[in-house]
Amino acid sequence: MTSESRVSAIGAIASMSQEPPGGEPHPASIDFYAEDVFGEDAMRRYLPAPVCRKLLATIKNSDPLDPEIAPTVAAAMVKWAVDRGATHFTHWFLPLNGSTAEKHDSFLDLKDGKAIFTFGAKNLVAGETDASSLPSGGLRSTFEARGYTAWDPTSPAFVKRHSNGATLCIPTVFCSYSGDALDKKTPLLRSMQALASATRRLMKCFGLGREHVETTLGAEQEYFLIDRNFYLRRPDLIQSGRTVFGAPPQKHQQLEDHYFGSIKSRVLHFMTEVENELWRLGIPAKTRHNEVAPAQFELAPLFENVNLACDHNMLVMEVLRQTAERNGLVCLLHEKPFAGVNGSGKHNNWSVAYGDRNLLNPGADPAQNAIFLTVLCAMIKGVDEHADLLRATVAGAGNDHRLGANEAPPAVISMFLGDQLMEIINGIEGGHAGTGRKTAQMRVGVDTLPPLPHDATDRNRTSPFAFTGNKFEFRAPGSSQSCADACTALNVIAAESFDAIADELEKLDDRDFNGGLQKILRRIIREHRRILFNGDGYSDAWLEEARRRGLPNNPDTPSALESLLLPANVALYEKYGVFTRRELESRHEVFVAEYVRRVRIEGGVALEMAESMVAPAAEAEYAKAVEALATAKAAGVVRGRTAERARALRLGAALDDLAKKSDALRKALPGESSAILSAMADLRKTVDFLEGVVADERWPLPKYREMLFLH
Numbered sequence: 001m002t003s004e005s006r007v008s009a010i011g012a013i014a015s016m017s018q019e020p021p022g023g024e025p026h027p028a029s030i031d032f033y034a035e036d037v038f039g040e041d042a043m044r045r046y047l048p049a050p051v052c053r054k055l056l057a058t059i060k061n062s063d064p065l066d067p068e069i070a071p072t073v074a075a076a077m078v079k080w081a082v083d084r085g086a087t088h089f090t091h092w093f094l095p096l097n098g099s100t101a102e103k104h105d106s107f108l109d110l111k112d113g114k115a116i117f118t119f120g121a122k123n124l125v126a127g128e129t130d131a132s133s134l135p136s137g138g139l140r141s142t143f144e145a146r147g148y149t150a151w152d153p154t155s156p157a158f159v160k161r162h163s164n165g166a167t168l169c170i171p172t173v174f175c176s177y178s179g180d181a182l183d184k185k186t187p188l189l190r191s192m193q194a195l196a197s198a199t200r201r202l203m204k205c206f207g208l209g210r211e212h213v214e215t216t217l218g219a220e221q222e223y224f225l226i227d228r229n230f231y232l233r234r235p236d237l238i239q240s241g242r243t244v245f246g247a248p249p250q251k252h253q254q255l256e257d258h259y260f261g262s263i264k265s266r267v268l269h270f271m272t273e274v275e276n277e278l279w280r281l282g283i284p285a286k287t288r289h290n291e292v293a294p295a296q297f298e299l300a301p302l303f304e305n306v307n308l309a310c311d312h313n314m315l316v317m318e319v320l321r322q323t324a325e326r327n328g329l330v331c332l333l334h335e336k337p338f339a340g341v342n343g344s345g346k347h348n349n350w351s352v353a354y355g356d357r358n359l360l361n362p363g364a365d366p367a368q369n370a371i372f373l374t375v376l377c378a379m380i381k382g383v384d385e386h387a388d389l390l391r392a393t394v395a396g397a398g399n400d401h402r403l404g405a406n407e408a409p410p411a412v413i414s415m416f417l418g419d420q421l422m423e424i425i426n427g428i429e430g431g432h433a434g435t436g437r438k439t440a441q442m443r444v445g446v447d448t449l450p451p452l453p454h455d456a457t458d459r460n461r462t463s464p465f466a467f468t469g470n471k472f473e474f475r476a477p478g479s480s481q482s483c484a485d486a487c488t489a490l491n492v493i494a495a496e497s498f499d500a501i502a503d504e505l506e507k508l509d510d511r512d513f514n515g516g517l518q519k520i521l522r523r524i525i526r527e528h529r530r531i532l533f534n535g536d537g538y539s540d541a542w543l544e545e546a547r548r549r550g551l552p553n554n555p556d557t558p559s560a561l562e563s564l565l566l567p568a569n570v571a572l573y574e575k576y577g578v579f580t581r582r583e584l585e586s587r588h589e590v591f592v593a594e595y596v597r598r599v600r601i602e603g604g605v606a607l608e609m610a611e612s613m614v615a616p617a618a619e620a621e622y623a624k625a626v627e628a629l630a631t632a633k634a635a636g637v638v639r640g641r642t643a644e645r646a647r648a649l650r651l652g653a654a655l656d657d658l659a660k661k662s663d664a665l666r667k668a669l670p671g672e673s674s675a676i677l678s679a680m681a682d683l684r685k686t687v688d689f690l691e692g693v694v695a696d697e698r699w700p701l702p703k704y705r706e707m708l709f710l711h
Contacts, residue, residue: 006702009229013710016328034282036084038077038157046076059154061212062196070121077157078107078119081168084159089119089168091127091149094184095134096590098482100314101174104167124170125151135593137586139180147182149174152189155311158281171311180583184484187578188307191491194576195352198495198502202378203354205505206371211355215491217309218471220300221316222291222344222479224332225267227711230702231330235613236605240598241334241480242398244606244680245614247688248340249705252294259292266711267297270327274299277319283312293342294708303349306491310483313346317480329711335478336401338704339684343402344479350490351471361470370445370517373428377524378501379472380415382493383465384531386572387413388552388563389493390465390476393485395560395591397598399478403555409464409475411560412546412553414533416463422534428518429525444521445514462537492576557595558673564588596673603669603676606683610662613700614687618658621694622651651693657686 034041043052051072057063081089090102107117127149132140140147149172157170174183181187196213203211231237236244253259263271271288278285284302291298299316301309317333324331336343351360352375359375362368383390390413394403403411417425428444464476477486501520508516530549535542546553554560563569564584573579579587625648632641665679691699 005233006700009233009702010706012229013227033279036159036280037282038080039282042080046080048072055153065153070125074119074121074124077124081159082117084166086159086166086168089170091172092169093149093172093174094314094482094484095174096182096587097135101134135590136182137589139182139586140176147174147176152185155308184482188310188484188488190578191488192307194495194578195491198498199352199354202498202502205502214353215306216303216351216353217306217483217487218301218303218349219309219313219483220298220347221313222296222298223320224296224337224344225324225329226295226332226707228328228330230707233702235609239605240602241332242337244602245609245684245687245701246339246704247691252341252708253292258290258294261290263290264711270323270329273323274319277323278316281315283315296342296344306487310487313483333480335398335480345475346477346479346481346483348474348477348483348486349471350474350487352494358470366445366447373444373521374501377521378497379494380531381524381528382497383415384528386493387531388554389489389569391554391560392563393489394476394478394481395557396478396481397557397595398480400556402478403476409462410537411555412543412551413464414537415531416466416534417532418467418534421467425525429522444518488578492572492578495576496572558592561588561591599673599676600669603665603680606680607662607665610658610683610687614690615658617694617698617700618651618655618690621698622648622655625651654686654690661686
């Protein structure tokens with residue numbers, strides 16, 4: 001890598017046409033929305049009516065799947081897929097490495113020596129994928145390679161298009177020969193079932209009949225875009241997804257002129273293409289805009305069933321990456337690709353519905369408000385009791401760089417309710433009405449709450465878990481992470497709290513139900529209000545206050561992941577059949593190993609770049625300074641020699657420091673992750689200093705000012 005390479009990258013971008021490649025794409029249209037999804041419309045067209053009704057009952061009402069309909073569904077699905085141009089199929093699943101997995105098989109078969117397309121019930125319902133090299137955390141040995149996939153009918157099959165054709169993708173779970181969950185979807189589905197059961201039980205206490213329970217999710221996806229010319233000249237981005245070196249530019253996000261600003265034509269072209277693909281896949285992409293950091297953007301969908309939303313978010317990330325590549329860009333999904341500017345998160349907007357009633361939506365009558373307050377208090381209880389578990393679900397090497405700064409919430413989990421709801425909570429606890437109330441006492445199930453607008457609270461960007469009108473926004477997940485882990489934990493936490501409250505409500509006399517409910521909610525608030533915090537989560541004062549309150553603070557991934565194995569959390573997951581102890585131990589092993597590997601990769605890349613790219617550039621600059629000093633001295637020139645001597649000394653000291661810190665990193669690499677990260681941070685200080693003193697034309701690495709501003 002040479003300085004000429006960096007200069008040529010800048011030149012390539014400078015000479016690029018400002019017109020989008022290939023002209024403007026056709027705008028997304030509802031006319032082709034979900035045309036590549038075997039959804040309800042396609043089912044009604046391709047399936048016999050009785051079969052269609054049974055399959056839709058499974059999807060919409062969680063009715064058991066009738067195995068007798070599988071052959072008919074398989075035949076219809078392959079006919080639909082072939083009509084869409086598909087030649088292959090795959091069981092598409094979510095392994096523990098946080099990505100997606102697929103193995104393509106063609107529809108090809110031979111009959112009487114002739115080639116035909118076939119696809120039967122066996123192909124649809126289950127598959128043996130092997131996939132023995134995917135992480136399992138000891139749940140299976142490499143020589144015991146059997147891994148099985150099983151059809152998830154609640155997430156519709158879809159056709160994924162590519163330059164060489166199209167493939168039918170069938171969302172599936174992935175398990176071992178012994179039935180252990182090897183994926184992220186299986187625990188999520190288990191948790192949804194647990195929450196549905198607990199919700200029905202709790203709603204029965206309020207006299208409601210049996211309804212369908214649906215957990216919903218809206219996942220806002222943040223990401224960075226940089227030109228591919230720069231990406232290919234940054235080994236750290238290629239290998240680790242983030243820049244291990246890079247001095248902050250004089251201007252980045254301080255002026256706040258990028259946030260919600262006008263979208264550049266090249267980026268808008270990319271966004272339009274993304275929406276084209278997402279809409280065809282039935283993914284309801286709704287919002288697109290510039291984010292706070294330069295070169296940072298956000299995509300937000302409409303709310304969906306949590307299982308479908310998690311699958312869709314994985315597709316969103318894939319479409320973002322592939323579309324960027326076609327446009328000569330690279331989509332960076334790392335949580336902190338650039339130091340000193342905003343990182344990227346994935347805000348999980350979570351809620352639960354009972355029939356057509358959003359349980360986190362305050363109602364206009366006392367009975368509905370009683371349900372809302374009960375669900376709200378249940379979440380306060382659950383988050384307080386299992387804050388460490390929520391923190392564990394967002395642990396990762398990338399997120400460690402993001403949490404706690406630049407609009408990312410801190411590693412300490414707390415809940416934000418806003419002033420209006422806090423007033424109501426205080427009124428329940430203290431047995432008094434809030435400001436402006438007519439009654440002398442706040443009585444749950446009797447009083448009507450003051451009207452709460454859709455956005456009853458201001459947004460608190462520093463809060464990890466904030467109530468935002470009719471949902472909770474969990475802001476801690478990182479941009480590259482699957483939503484499934486966090487949503488699985490939220491579902492189970494809610495289920496446990498719902499059941500605990502139902503245990504008490506079921507013992508109440510109907511004549512004093514409201515009075516008994518008020519006592520229960522009052523006690524919950526008193527016991528768990530420590531989790532409630534409406535202030536600045538970034539402040540040092542809050543961290544000290546959180547310590548006094550006894551809230552867990554797990555600032556890094558290794559400490560956060562230990563929570564997975566705590567007896568209380570193991571018991572919680574086992575109680576609801578979401579994870580066995582063995583499955584939790586496997587995940588702890590997989591996630592810790594991934595963290596260690598990522599840190600070592602980053603450390604190795606940093607060392608290689610420092611010695612093979614930065615050091616030669618700095619040495620050349622030093623040699624030039626020494627030569628200039630010698631030339632001036634030989635010529636008898638006095639003026640300027642002091643400055644040249646100081647420059648040579650400064651460069652020489654930095655070179656010595658670079659060698660010393662590179663050696664320290666080399667020694668740290670085989671050891672603990674904390675030592676590697678510390679050595680990398682020390683080395684970065686020297687490299688970033690050199691970036692500011694080595695001649696611009698000699699510096700080999702694309703700089704932040706170029707990557708963030710040149711598109």
